[in-house]
Amino acid sequence: MELGFHLPVFDIDGGTTAIAGELARVGAAAEESGATWLSFMDHYFQIEPTGLPAESNMLEGYTTLGYLAAHTSRIDLGLLVTGVTYRHPGLLAKIVTTLDVLSGGRAVLGIGAAWFEREHQGMGVPFPPIAERFERLEETLQICGQMWDPENNGPFEGKHYSLAETLCSPQPIHRPKVLIGGGGERKTLRLVAQYGDACNLFGSSPEDVAHKLDVLRGHCDDLGRDYDAIRKTILANNPRPAPDTRDEFVRAMADYAKLGVQTVIVTPTTGSPAAWIEGMAPAVPQLADLG
Numbered sequence: 100m101e102l103g104f105h106l107p108v109f110d111i112d113g114g115t116t117a118i119a120g121e122l123a124r125v126g127a128a129a130e131e132s133g134a135t136w137l138s139f140m141d142h143y144f145q146i147e148p149t150g151l152p153a154e155s156n157m158l159e160g161y162t163t164l165g166y167l168a169a170h171t172s173r174i175d176l177g178l179l180v181t182g183v184t185y186r187h188p189g190l191l192a193k194i195v196t197t198l199d200v201l202s203g204g205r206a207v208l209g210i211g212a213a214w215f216e217r218e219h220q221g222m223g224v225p226f227p228p229i230a231e232r233f234e235r236l237e238e239t240l241q242i243c244g245q246m247w248d249p250e251n252n253g254p255f256e257g258k259h260y261s262l263a264e265t266l267c268s269p270q271p272i273h274r275p276k277v278l279i280g281g282g283g284e285r286k287t288l289r290l291v292a293q294y295g296d297a298c299n300l301f302g303s304s305p306e307d308v309a310h311k312l313d314v315l316r317g318h319c320d321d322l323g324r325d326y327d328a329i330r331k332t333i334l335a336n337n338p339r340p341a342p343d344t345r346d347e348f349v350r351a352m353a354d355y356a357k358l359g360v361q362t363v364i365v366t367p368t369t370g371s372p373a374a375w376i377e378g379m380a381p382a383v384p385q386l387a388d389l390g
Contacts, residue, residue: 103136112370124373132380168202180280182213192246204272292318297330342378
């Protein structure tokens with residue numbers, strides 16, 4: 100089992116002018132730890148699950164990943180997860196391609212159907228009903244796939260998006276893996292089975308995750324997809340681990356490893372996330388021993 104880090108909080112000790120330097124240290128600490136994943140949220144207001152008010156600091160995700168690309172050399176970079184409503188899919192594919200090229204082939208497209216209505220209203224971004232957001236998500240996955248096919252620069256005609264050309268030059272160094280976030284059994288996990296290279300589930304309990312993976316396996320069977328080809332990842336938040344509970348956290352992950360979960364992602368929520376990551380680093384070899 101591998102370890103990843105996900106940073107949802109930008110209220111950094113020292114204030115706004117300290118953010119850039121701390122994020123550079125985060126990149127160094129994450130790579131030094133041996134972690135394989137580093138991500139940020141795709142939000143413009145802070146979200147309630149962090150325990151912080153909407154007015155707390157938040158940076159735009161892909162700009163932040165571009166900065167981290169220059170301060171790292173090995174770790175995979177992505178958003179957990181891109182809200183499908185925030186960017187036209189053709190532009191999103193180009194943004195992720197740019198990140199991939201500038202990072203030397205380390206970009207991952209994390210994506211989901213979006214949910215934070217207050218943020219959409221506040222920023223003036225249309226927030227369609229959930230059924231339409233899922234339709235847009237599927238078309239976006241199709242468009243990104245076409246944009247990353249160097250043999251197909253032709254048009255795309257969908258219900259919600261129409262592209263005269265799907266030209267994307269340069270192509271990514273490595274075609275970005277697609278990680279679809281969420282555990283919706285009828286729509287989200289079906290999209291994982293059809294389009295995803297990885298899924299991301301909430302680590303609410305081994306029993307819940309086992310059920311979700313069974314549903315995913317069923318969708319794979321229906322679509323003729325190899326279930327084992329999909330990478331299984333979880334966001335550990337029940338309870339959220341910390342350096343002082345690191346050993347307990349590793350023991351708790353053993354049950355998820357038995358289910359085939361390959362990456363567990365943890366979230367520093369302190370004002371000094373680089374030091375927090377350094378404190379979690381000993382978990383990397385311990386998790387690797389779980390299989």
